[in-house]
Amino acid sequence: xxxxxxxxxxxxxxxxxxxxxxxxxxxxxxxxxxxxxxxxxxxxxxxxxxxxxxxxxxxxxxxxxxxxxxxxxxxxxxxxxxxxxxxxxxxxxxxxxxxxxxxxxxxxxxxxxxxxxxxxxxxxxxxxxxxxxxxxxxxxxxxxxxxxxxxxxxxxxxxxxxxxxxxxxxxxxxxxxxxxxxxxxxxxxxxxxxxxxxxxxxxxxxxxxxxxxxxxxxxxxxxxxxxxxxxxxxxxxxxxxxxxxxxxxxxxx
Amino acid sequence: xxxxxxxxxxxxxxxxxxxxxxxxxxxxxxxxxxxxxxxxxxxxxxxxxxxxxxxxxxxxxxxxxxxxxxxxxxxxxxxxxxxxxxxxxxxxxxxxxxxxxxxxxxxxxxxxxxxxxxxxxxxxxxxxxxxxxxxxxxxxxxxxxxxxxxxxxxxxxxxxxxxxxxxxxxxxxxxxxxxxxxxxxxxxxxxxxxxxxxxxxxxxxxxxxxxxxxxxxxxxxxxxxxxxxxxxxxxxxxxxxxxxxxxxxxxxxxxxxxxxxxxxxxxxxxxxxxxxxxxxxxxxxxxxxxxxxxxxxxxxxxxxxxxxxxx
Numbered sequence: 233x234x235x236x237x238x239x240x241x242x243x244x245x246x247x248x249x250x251x252x253x254x255x256x257x258x259x260x261x262x263x264x265x266x267x268x269x270x271x272x273x274x275x276x277x278x279x280x281x282x283x284x285x286x287x288x289x290x291x292x293x294x295x296x297x298x299x300x301x302x303x304x305x306x307x308x309x310x311x312x313x314x315x316x317x318x319x320x321x322x323x324x325x326x327x328x329x330x331x332x333x334x335x336x337x338x339x340x341x342x343x344x345x346x347x348x349x350x351x352x353x354x355x356x357x358x359x360x361x362x363x364x365x366x367x368x369x370x371x372x373x374x375x376x377x378x379x380x381x382x383x384x385x386x387x388x389x390x391x392x393x394x395x396x397x398x399x400x401x402x403x404x405x406x407x408x409x410x411x412x413x414x415x416x417x418x419x420x421x422x423x424x425x426x427x428x429x430x431x432x433x434x435x436x437x438x439x440x441x442x443x444x445x446x447x448x449x450x451x452x453x454x455x456x457x458x459x460x461x462x463x464x465x466x467x468x469x470x471x472x473x474x475x476x477x478x479x480x481x482x483x484x485x
Numbered sequence: 486x487x488x489x490x491x492x493x494x495x496x497x498x499x500x501x502x503x504x505x506x507x508x509x510x511x512x513x514x515x516x517x518x519x520x521x522x523x524x525x526x527x528x529x530x531x532x533x534x535x536x537x538x539x540x541x542x543x544x545x546x547x548x549x550x551x552x553x554x555x556x557x558x559x560x561x562x563x564x565x566x567x568x569x570x571x572x573x574x575x576x577x578x579x580x581x582x583x584x585x586x587x588x589x590x591x592x593x594x595x596x597x598x599x600x601x602x603x604x605x606x607x608x609x610x611x612x613x614x615x616x617x618x619x620x621x622x623x624x625x626x627x628x629x630x631x632x633x634x635x636x637x638x639x640x641x642x643x644x645x646x647x648x649x650x651x652x653x654x655x656x657x658x659x660x661x662x663x664x665x666x667x668x669x670x671x672x673x674x675x676x677x678x679x680x681x682x683x684x685x686x687x688x689x690x691x692x693x694x695x696x697x698x699x700x701x702x703x704x705x706x707x708x709x710x711x712x713x714x715x716x717x718x719x720x721x722x723x724x725x726x727x728x729x730x731x732x733x734x735x736x737x738x739x740x741x742x743x744x745x746x747x748x749x750x751x752x753x754x755x756x757x758x759x760x761x762x763x764x765x766x767x768x769x770x771x772x773x774x775x776x777x778x779x780x781x782x783x784x785x786x787x788x789x790x791x792x793x794x795x796x
Binding site for chain 2: 234236237239240241243244247248251314315318319320322323324325326327328329330480484485
């Protein structure tokens with residue numbers, strides 16, 4: 233593997249993040265803080281503890297996961313979509329680099345940004361609620377795996393999209409609803425039995441549950457199921473990307 | 486000279502919709518030459534370049550770059566190539582310096598600020614190095630694309646319509662840059678609509694039409710072989726008709742008999758029916774002239790004739 237192209241793509245993407253700092257970092261931090269004010273302080277004070285954890289602290293992993301999923305998808309999809317849109321993708325396709333190096337560059341940068349954002353939100357949340365992290369290793373593992381997996385998904389969306397509307401379609405119509413309905417703000421035990429079963433079909437439930445377990449040791453589904461689900465996502469995304477590059481789908485006529 | 490740097494054999498490209506853009510293209514580019522690929526819109530010039538550079542998958546055939554297969558040995562093949570695309574495509578918010586440095590890294594080369602500086606200075610972009618691309622004029626953006634293509638020190642440079650939309654002065658500057666590159670040993674393949682560009686710069690000309698290579702020839706030989714010439718004699722006394730000795734399809738009277746026009750090409754000259762024979766006949770017939778001028782057909786005339794002939 234040649235590291236110079238990977239570094240070039242990674243650094244160019246990170247430079248783009250720095251140029252759009254307000255939109256990339258400040259905006260998600262502000263919106264997360266608003267969630268804490270509304271759900272944590274205003275509404276959360278009227279909700280009793282869940283599994284021995286205050287409501288404000290309970291929603292921290294879900295909020296981080298919400299940002300992690302949406303930002304990973306947005307960053308990675310825009311990162312590869314923009315060169316396609318501007319036409320400068322010709323340079324990537326004509327360069328002496330492997331597809332793996334392209335993916336590591338783009339997805340690595342998108343995931344780095346999401347992980348950074350997740351840690352910033354974690355730090356921000358400590359100003360609002362008392363935090364504890366029961367399993368730091370697993371917390372970081374879930375953070376990194378989720379960021380990488382959903383950045384891979386974003387990369388696929390960026391290649392699939394042929395316009396800005398499609399670029400927004402998946403994050404807005406799929407990721408955000410699934411995250412909201414995936415136990416970010418509640419435990420699925422709080423739902424009627426029928427909806428509990430329906431919710432189990434939502435893959436995001438497993439991610440939020442596993443991530444929350446790493447904080448407080450409480451979960452809606454088993455930790456094994458959570459790890460299996462994120463691994464399944466990761467493999468599915470990698471297989472799809474391998475197919476895209478092998479066939480040249482939406483990249484090479 | 487037989488030192489091929491690019492060998493294209495039996496190349497076919499059929500797009501998904503069924504459109505056949507290239508039909509059995511065989512082409513060899515010699516090391517160190519400037520090769521101009523001419524052809525009307527939609528002839529297959531850009532598709533051919535795109536296949537060689539890896540932007541388009543070939544349907545059939547093989548491309549060897551300096552002996553390396555463009556598909557199997559893509560790393561070795563592509564690192565030798567720099568591509569300047571037809572469209573002005575670039576990252577609008579990047580600075581000139583950053584985008585050119587990015588290209589070098591992308592092509593697997595270690596950072597080399599001294600080389601980037603040399604490239605930017607040679608393209609008179611040095612003063613603009615901190616400018617964002619969106620603030621540059623079209624001509625300057627074109628130069629940035631050339632700088633990006635040269636950032637990794639390629640041995641082969643593809644210029645797809647390099648001077649489209651560039652003013653005359655800038656165009657001549659670019660020609661100088663291209664000549665300088667050739668002197669440094671870079672092989673240059675350019676497609677152009679400006680025939681004068683090919684005429685001015687190329688060592689060899691290839692004509693592509695409807696996906697087929699119609700002709701590949703040394704420019705000078707092509708001009709000599711196919712370029713028709715006209716000799717116009719302004720006669721001392723007008724003629725009402727040509728004498729029998731001058732009854733020839735290559736000769737005609739114009740300007741109410743005041744001018745005698747002789748149309749000929751390289752082949753007639755080779756066969757000994759050229760100007761000396763004509764002048765000798767005129768002397769025998771007692772026809773005198775007060776002035777004369779010749780006109781040689783341009784590459785453009787040759788190109789139009791070729792494409793029309795095969796349409």
